[in-house]
Amino acid sequence: MLLTKASARAPSRLGVAMAWTDISAGTLLARQVTASLAGLLAERNMSRRDLAKCMGVSPGRVSQILSGDENLTLHSLANIAEALSARVEVQFYDPPRAAQSGSAEQHAPEGPVRPYVPAPR
Numbered sequence: 001m002l003l004t005k006a007s008a009r010a011p012s013r014l015g016v017a018m019a020w021t022d023i024s025a026g027t028l029l030a031r032q033v034t035a036s037l038a039g040l041l042a043e044r045n046m047s048r049r050d051l052a053k054c055m056g057v058s059p060g061r062v063s064q065i066l067s068g069d070e071n072l073t074l075h076s077l078a079n080i081a082e083a084l085s086a087r088v089e090v091q092f093y094d095p096p097r098a099a100q101s102g103s104a105e106q107h108a109p110e111g112p113v114r115p116y117v118p119a120p121r
Contacts, residue, residue: 026071033077034068040086054083 041051048066052059064070065080074090081088 027068030070030072031068033072034066034070037080038066040084044084051080051083055080056083 041047048062049059052062055062065072065076077088077090080086
């Protein structure tokens with residue numbers, strides 16, 4: 001399990017103030033995937049309803065997917081990417097070594113799924 005800390009005063013990326021929280025690697029990965037997908041939708045000015053239409057599913061199903069709590073399979077991710085004419089990549093790699101050993105905090109790595117970054121125009 002990864003232990004992360006967000007300031008009690010500063011909101012998280014989801015706009016919610018957080019304290020010390022235990023986050024499993026699976027939960028972290030799911031949140032990275034959904035943040036990446038949400039970024040792609042925003043870049044394309046697409047709504048959840050638009051994505052649902054492309055995928056042939058209900059808007060409620062898209063809400064489940066974007067909640068970050070859904071256990072998506074690789075097949076599901078591939079279907080989403082195909083519906084958007086996009087690519088999805090999953091990589092395994094060694095995490096960077098900590099600068100100081102014995103640190104009380106463990107920071108979540110960027111992870112195998114990088115946030116969506118729009119291509120230069």
